Amino acid sequence: MTWEGWLAVAATIVAVAALILGLMNRRAALPARAPFRGTVQAPTPETPPEQKRPLVAFVANPSKTGVPDLRPQLRRMCAEQYLPEPLWLETTPEDPGIGQAKQAIEQGADLVVALGGDGTVRAVAEALAHTGVPMGLVPVGTGNLLARNLDIPIGDPQAAFQLALDGMDRTIDVGWLRVLKFESNVDDDIAEASDDLPDDTDIPRDHIFLVIAGVGFDAAMVADADDQLKAKVGWIAYFVAGIKHLHGSRLRTTVRLDDADTEPTRVRSLLIGNCGRLPGGITLLPDAELDDGWLDIAAIDTRGGVAGWAQLFGEVVLQGVGVRPQLPAKIGRIDHARAREVHVSIAGGEHVQVDGDVIGEVTELSARVDPGALVVRVGAR
Secondary structure, eight states, X not given: OOHHHHHHHHHHHHHHHHHHHHHHHHHHHSOOOOOOSSOSOOOOOOOOTTTOOOOEEEEEOTTSTTHHHHHHHHHHHHHHTTOOOOEEEEOOSSOSSHHHHHHHHHTTOSEEEEEESHHHHHHXXXXXXXXXXXXEEEEOSXXXXXXXXXXXXXXXXXXXXXXHHHSEEEEEEEEEEEEEEESSOOOOHHHHHTSSSXXXXXXXXXXXXXXXXXXXXXXXXXXXXXXXXXXXXXXXXHHHHHGGGTTXXXXXXXXXXXXXXXXXXXXXXXXXXXXXXXGGGEESOTTOOTTSSOEEEEEEEEOSTHHHHHHHHHHHHHHHTTOOOOOTTOSEEEEEEEESEEEEEEEEEXXXXXXXXXXXXXXXXXXXXXXXXXXXXXXXX
């Protein structure tokens, strides 16, 4: 086995060990989470089944394994709860879910359920933003980023759908990233499906993100993840893809937060987050909350090769359980900030991703928070 292979195995072992450690220490290290900020609606009094007939619409990605087989099970669950026949609207390569979600609203849907991966969730969220119609989640993708941050069941579609039926509505923020200048063709089917502009237009579009947008190492890692490996081992494929970028060059960027002065920054990765929990029990942005009206920014930098990345990974694991190490002369570090708008320039251009979708190589971008733009269905707390 090559050294890259051995390093991949070692990274996987460290990730698993860190996850176990984080789960063991989380309750002891973290204070109890405060309840959602008044955005959870109290349950309505019970009404007879014949009066309680909200219309459910599924926006389903048929390319995901097992999704077509879920249709009869989910229809049966609706029938057992005296609900009308649900709408079943499938995504297509030309429309990843925006048109289907808008059609669901036009047909009177009271709940629109995104049945797919992170891309389907982004598309449905873009259509539902500012409509007040709640979005339910039945996650069947690789990352399932928003579902993890909302504590939606992963790997159990029926339990996730039951939560969407029985849960409460929570109002959350969304993020919008706009590409101002790019090096290679910028492509995002979701942003392109949301307007009537030609696909090759130079007019800037807004790219929605619900969890994290990133420039640099994280986006390159997502871009190089092997689809077949993702199908076999899930999110571990991203760690394997990241190995080839451990010795990549540091980015030369300039960053402006809100109305502050522009600052030059050398980083491996710059993250702009609406919330911060990732697969594997990793929390990159421990202070980020979905409904606080802020974007959380993390500037990640390492030196010293693998040793720097190892120290950085240890810091990520510790901050995920509430510990912020303050070590002198660190060769791997994360600097945190907070803003409502962010402007970033990247010398030479670099990959950019939004919630795991790579949209191209970009030299200049901006991002902003859209407070309280989306209603999601979550479990009671």
